[in-house]
Amino acid sequence: MAEAGLYIHIPFCEKRCRYCDFYTLAGSRGRIPDYLAALQRELALRAAEPFWQRQRFATLFFGGGTPSLLSPQQIAEILDSCFAQLRFAERVEVTLEANPGTIDGTQMAKYRAVGVNRLSLGVQSFDAAELTLLERVHSPQQALVAAQNARYAGFENLNLDFMFALPNQTLAHWQQTLQQAVALAPDHLSAYNLTIEPGTPIHAAIQRGELKPLTPEEEREFFAFTIGFLEQHGYRHYEISNFAKPGFAARHNLKYWDGSPYLGLGASAHSFDGKRRFWNVANLRKYLERLAQGKLAEEGEEKLTLQQRMFEFAFLGLRQRRGIPLAEFSQKFKMPLAQAFNGELRRLEAQGLVIHEGEYLRLSREGVFLCDEICGRLAG
Ligand code: SF4
Secondary structure (H helix, E strand, C coil): CCCEEEEEEECEECCCCCCCCCCCEECCHHHHHHHHHHHHHHHHHHHCCHHHHHCCEEEEEEEECCHHHCCHHHHHHHHHHHHHHCCEEEEEEEEEEECHHHCCHHHHHHHHHCCCCEEEEEEECCCHHHHHHHCCCCCHHHHHHHHHHHHHCCCCCEEEEEEECCCCCCHHHHHHHHHHHHHCCCCEEEEEECCCCCCCHHHHHHHCCCCCCCCHHHHHHHHHHHHHHHHHCCCEEEECCEEECCCCCCHHHHHHHCCCCEEEECCCCEEECCCEEEEECCCHHHHHHHHHCCCCCEEEEEECCHHHHHHHHHHHHHHECCCEEHHHHHHHHCCCHHHCHHHHHHHHHHCCCEEEECCEEEECHHHHCCHHHHHHHHHC
16 A cells, blocks of 8 residues: 655644745744644544554645744644654655745754754745745745754755746746755755735735736747756756756655655645545634644545546556556556546547657656646546
């Protein structure tokens, strides 16, 4: 059985970034102790469920929000409880997301000492004007120092997160950010094309004409440049938005992409047991109330139909450089991939957008730029 992943959502942030549409709470740090008590209750309830008792967890990910608002002692207590109540693999990848504006070298060393072995820094840009535009709480200098401190603190697995195709961004500025990024030699880089989500302040600013988003052609140019630049510097483009030095692909994220089960704890966290996806209420008050009553805070669920499971398997496979594993698809769905999706994959292949490579079907160089459109065609 595939090993599982554990996700722990810490929804607190110092200040809300302009583009953010995650479930986060700015200025509510005082609620952290109550939240952690509720998390412990949720963990105990889930750990008593036979399905999660049977799983062996290979990864644990503190995401947010800003998990680096938690003290090393608080992180240690959560880790101790998880290791005591769930079954873990021998070598567990333990990632903590950190905001460069809320962490110093001493704190990093303490996280490392309590068992965090992968640090993910939300840098986003090394350009001061871009960080201001995004309303991040840190400066380029703080991000630089944080990345250096991570190494001094003993992190041998370091990820830096970036965003490109920002309103008004030039390719030259993005190139400078990438140059500074590779100079720090992180083991892993995530580079996301900024998505402007309705309801965010940045979306409103665009609607008012104060900011100009890039055109799809410009976005494509940025993406192509990113792939070429990072590959030249020894990073493998192993998933649409992710690049890694050999041996440093994010094991936790791979679980989302290869259909492994994952358990999400905390407000708004999502879980997947192989057939059913379910999620917690995205509301701190309700989350705390439910757990105080000794109940889970599950708010919704989706039981995937066979068609949905096939689509997800194909879609998540195509997002990865290796592609869709043909034999696994046939075995899982009792049908060869070529027969699924009304022959759409054959048409995509004829158009040169997907190609066979060994035992996989993957996006071609051109297909990589049309990933969303291709997946839309598979969805029918
Ligand atoms: S730090 Fe991350 S989670 Fe928090 S507001 Fe900014 S983008 Fe959202």
